[in-house]
Amino acid sequence: MKCFSRGMLVGAxxxxxxxxxxxxxxxxxxxxxxxxxxxxxxxxxxxxxxxxERNAIMAIEKEIAAAGGVKGRKLELVFFDDKTNPTEAARGxxxxxxxxxxxxxxxxxxxxxxxxxxxxxxxxxxPLLGPAGTVAVTAKTNSFAPWVFRVAINxxxxxxxxxxxxxxxxxKRIGIIYQEDAYGKFGAEYAQKLSAEHGFTVAETVSxxxxxxxxxxxxxxxxxxxxxxxxxQMSISSLGAAFLKxxxxxxxxxxxxxxxxxxxxxxxxxxxxxxxxxHVLSIGNLPYxxxxxxxxxxxxxxxxxxxxxxxxxxxxxxxxxxxxxxxKAIDGPVTGEKMRDTxxxxxxxxxxxxxxxxxxxxxxxxxxxxxxxxTTIRGGQFRSAP
Amino acid sequence: MIEYVIRGLxxxxxxxxxxxxxxxxxxxxxxxxFAIGAYALIAAAxxxxxxxxxxxxxxxxxxxxxxxxxxxxxxxxxxxxxxGIRVALAxxxxxxAIASIVLLIWGxxxxxxxxxxxxxxxxxxxxxxxxxxxxxxxxxxxxxTYYLLRATSLGRMMRAAAANxxxxxxxxxxxxxxxxxxxxxxxxxxxxxxxxxxxxxxxDFTASLSLTFIGFAAAIIFGIQTPLRSLxxxxxxxxxxxxxxxxxxxxxxxxxxSAFMLVVLMTGLLGSNRFAGDRP
Amino acid sequence: xxxxxxxxxxxxxxxxxASCAVTSSNPVWLDISILTGILSLISLSAGLSYGQAGxxxxxxxxxAAIGAYASAIATxxxxxxxxxxxxFALALPALMAWSVARAVTWMAPLATALATLALGTLVxxxxxxxxxxxxxxxxxxxxxxxPGFEKPVVFNxxxxxxxxxxxxxYENLMDSAWGRALNIIxxxxxxxxxxxxxxxxxxxxxxxxSAAMAGAGGWLYVHYITYMSPQSLDTQxxxxxxxxxxxxxxxxxxxxxxxxxxxxxxxxxxxxxxAQGLFYGGALIVIxxxxxxxxxxxxxxxxxxLRRKEPAEPKPVPSxxxxxxxxx
Numbered sequence: 001m002k003c004f005s006r007g008m009l010v011g012a013x014x015x016x017x018x019x020x021x022x023x024x025x026x027x028x029x030x031x032x033x034x035x036x037x038x039x040x041x042x043x044x045x046x047x048x049x050x051x052x053e054r055n056a057i058m059a060i061e062k063e064i065a066a067a068g069g070v071k072g073r074k075l076e077l078v079f080f081d082d083k084t085n086p087t088e089a090a091r092g093x094x095x096x097x098x099x100x101x102x103x104x105x106x107x108x109x110x111x112x113x114x115x116x117x118x119x120x121x122x123x124x125x126x127p128l129l130g131p132a133g134t135v136a137v138t139a140k141t142n143s144f145a146p147w148v149f150r151v152a153i154n155x156x157x158x159x160x161x162x163x164x165x166x167x168x169x170x171x172k173r174i175g176i177i178y179q180e181d182a183y184g185k186f187g188a189e190y191a192q193k194l195s196a197e198h199g200f201t202v203a204e205t206v207s208x209x210x211x212x213x214x215x216x217x218x219x220x221x222x223x224x225x226x227x228x229x230x231x232x233q234m235s236i237s238s239l240g241a242a243f244l245k246x247x248x249x250x251x252x253x254x255x256x257x258x259x260x261x262x263x264x265x266x267x268x269x270x271x272x273x274x275x276x277x278x279h280v281l282s283i284g285n286l287p288y289x290x291x292x293x294x295x296x297x298x299x300x301x302x303x304x305x306x307x308x309x310x311x312x313x314x315x316x317x318x319x320x321x322x323x324x325x326x327x328k329a330i331d332g333p334v335t336g337e338k339m340r341d342t343x344x345x346x347x348x349x350x351x352x353x354x355x356x357x358x359x360x361x362x363x364x365x366x367x368x369x370x371x372x373x374x375t376t377i378r379g380g381q382f383r384s385a386p
Numbered sequence: 387m388i389e390y391v392i393r394g395l396x397x398x399x400x401x402x403x404x405x406x407x408x409x410x411x412x413x414x415x416x417x418x419x420f421a422i423g424a425y426a427l428i429a430a431a432x433x434x435x436x437x438x439x440x441x442x443x444x445x446x447x448x449x450x451x452x453x454x455x456x457x458x459x460x461x462x463x464x465x466x467x468x469x470g471i472r473v474a475l476a477x478x479x480x481x482x483a484i485a486s487i488v489l490l491i492w493g494x495x496x497x498x499x500x501x502x503x504x505x506x507x508x509x510x511x512x513x514x515x516x517x518x519x520x521x522x523x524x525x526x527x528x529x530x531t532y533y534l535l536r537a538t539s540l541g542r543m544m545r546a547a548a549a550n551x552x553x554x555x556x557x558x559x560x561x562x563x564x565x566x567x568x569x570x571x572x573x574x575x576x577x578x579x580x581x582x583x584x585x586x587x588x589x590d591f592t593a594s595l596s597l598t599f600i601g602f603a604a605a606i607i608f609g610i611q612t613p614l615r616s617l618x619x620x621x622x623x624x625x626x627x628x629x630x631x632x633x634x635x636x637x638x639x640x641x642x643x644s645a646f647m648l649v650v651l652m653t654g655l656l657g658s659n660r661f662a663g664d665r666p
Numbered sequence: 667x668x669x670x671x672x673x674x675x676x677x678x679x680x681x682x683x684a685s686c687a688v689t690s691s692n693p694v695w696l697d698i699s700i701l702t703g704i705l706s707l708i709s710l711s712a713g714l715s716y717g718q719a720g721x722x723x724x725x726x727x728x729x730a731a732i733g734a735y736a737s738a739i740a741t742x743x744x745x746x747x748x749x750x751x752x753x754f755a756l757a758l759p760a761l762m763a764w765s766v767a768r769a770v771t772w773m774a775p776l777a778t779a780l781a782t783l784a785l786g787t788l789v790x791x792x793x794x795x796x797x798x799x800x801x802x803x804x805x806x807x808x809x810x811x812x813p814g815f816e817k818p819v820v821f822n823x824x825x826x827x828x829x830x831x832x833x834x835x836y837e838n839l840m841d842s843a844w845g846r847a848l849n850i851i852x853x854x855x856x857x858x859x860x861x862x863x864x865x866x867x868x869x870x871x872x873x874x875x876s877a878a879m880a881g882a883g884g885w886l887y888v889h890y891i892t893y894m895s896p897q898s899l900d901t902q903x904x905x906x907x908x909x910x911x912x913x914x915x916x917x918x919x920x921x922x923x924x925x926x927x928x929x930x931x932x933x934x935x936x937x938x939x940x941a942q943g944l945f946y947g948g949a950l951i952v953i954x955x956x957x958x959x960x961x962x963x964x965x966x967x968x969x970x971x972l973r974r975k976e977p978a979e980p981k982p983v984p985s986x987x988x989x990x991x992x993x994x
Contacts, residue, residue, distance in 0.1 A: 045592060047489070081942070083942075085902075086893065087899075090891050091701060094697045095697065098692075116891060116895070116898070210592065211596035211599075213587045213589070217390055217394070217629075237495075237496050237590075242498070245500060245586075246587075248505075249505060249512060249513070249514045269495060269496075270498045272498075463954065472954055475909065475954060480951060482944075482946060483944045483946075486946075487944055490941055603780075606780060644787040648766075652769045
């Protein structure tokens, strides 16, 4: 239903353009649209990020369609919901490549789903543009490493940026709370590794399951360990808010540094006044202090009836803009292999994100620390200024 | 140590409310309602959208409505056969559907509504007054249920329906009505639990099944038959969780509730005939 | 011969052959067919334990995961061939199921359901945290495909071959004294004890057998997807295969296979959006309400209606035809 109406809208937007340009360009390219697969977590736990990613991709696609496509080629997006599940992701990638003949896939949505889809992408020779920070996604040891690119920020870079800023603000004994999943566990372990190098100690590490309804025990433990700052490695905003509440309940009053997982509007809403002063790492700052490039994305989203939620839109946009940049660089027919080779050579192309994206043969992580910003919650908003 | 136990007790009180309808329904109808957590979810979701006290009423009403749907399904299923597992599966379907409705309407936002910013200091312990309210409501509800079961004719009917459905039917007790009523009570209690969680830790659209499992586990620990025990089951779950979060780490913490449940099952505390699938 | 005494196996063979023939030309259908076959195998194992023995196992997906992990670890870490690894993929889940079942005294249905649920959760947690062996949350990638079956077309045949063998074993079992003993247990435990059936050991063996069947499904899964993580096969899978078995008709040997086909198709037709759960849950409720014994039960019922009607039309006194059916 939704897909249908989207098609209608795009079609309606395209109609006058096609009529105007039809003789010159579209025919010259054979009139065949370039098909791009979008496999994102539109349901399941990662839907929090998957839905904004999709919204941004749809908004930008409309804009591209209105401008007559990329180099005269029309874009056609084919969506698939991986349900935050590796099997579904593998199935979606197989289906989109075989059935729809897509030449690149934005997604799948999470670390696990990208790793599951990687071998298929390798076998069928179509690159994946993964919007996940999970380190292993672009590890060189993967057999499918040449076919997977990252359009988010590597989690290692994120944790390091955040902890550096914590140390700068005077933190020495850092406590860690993480959620029990790949994201949480990695952050906690990596912070431990960084401690010697950056001059802080990890005084206590506690964790919380997704399903936890009460985090006062964890907060009590951090309080008893006399930490002077807490590093929150979570991506579920209700869990983050529950922790702030628990910390307030037990009297744990230290600066909080939350990783980008919590840079969500819903975290602020859920935390309420307790969120004030919490430092949150973010990829750009779309909803509150957008840079000029980000403002353009905000305008596109609003035009499409979506309010910006956080960085999901930015990395979704990164995915599509990488595709666009590659298409601009390609002459003649587009194939998956050509897309892969071209993306590997892309450096410094136009996106809606902060920082300069740069891919190379050895580096499939397009964005680095310059795409990140440590925000502080003030007045119920993430503010970029220190 | 004592601090963890107290915090565990406070948290466990809510588990007790979730466990209560589980045990009531199992006693009267021999089945399990997987949608209890979904009632809590829908109540919390509705209560966040409607401001003030009215929101609380609307929340409980929506939970009641959801459980009325379940009661209808139950009655229809009951007409065609006796097996409790079909009811359980249908309630699972309902739970999935409700979670999906919440996701459709409210999106992925968490539901939380803090009430108190000033903490109580009791013997050097900072406690959120909401926690005490939770405990009071939980104990009150269990006491009320106990009274209803023991001292009213409704309670007698429920007990009769539980002890011997056929005999109760012959004695002109509307067994089906009692069972449907129990499901509605589950909606009421689940909704209340949802509101309490809304005002303490908060929840989001993924919470429904895990809340159900918590209630389930709490209900069986000391035997599913009497509602009074479900309160203690909830408290025990809370304490075990708090202690494991306080003293163990990562993997062990998350394993303890399930391991606890497995051990309870292995020790055969659930020896009742009803459980064993014996002849009634 | 086989058709007379093993009708289900025959039907399954035909179904499998049809599936292999129809899907062989289209890679996407092939993919769907393979995954459906694997899920059918796991849901068959759920149908076996629930429909025949009355054990509600909430861990069939997790048993499959154990089989998958066993094979993934054996092949990637120790360089065993996938065929040798199959032994572990079958034995390990069976062993685990057996020991848990024996530990839970008396094998009461609800207690077993909860015990398997708890077991599933524990296994998942271990898989997530035992980084050195299971690869933690990230999982194990680069699992080799099965030699000789790398091509999806051939793999598809292998998968449905497994399903056919499972159905044959299942049908043989139900035709034996054990199978009859199981059905007695399901209907009346006290009667079974009186008949001299060792209830708990037999049920435990049943659960172990069905766990091995699920393990085989896991083995096929991991060598097809070539990647295994704690999310791949989890309690969600356990619950959905159980739903598939019930929807298709757990009492019938082929019920789970039909249920898997149907729910998988249904999943394809649904919009891939937030409303998925609503449709899925709603469809489940409707099927439970409309077809009590699952789809096969419903079809059987309709067929029996037809059979009764047909002779009724020419002759108004059909008692001679219906009587043998009704008589016990």
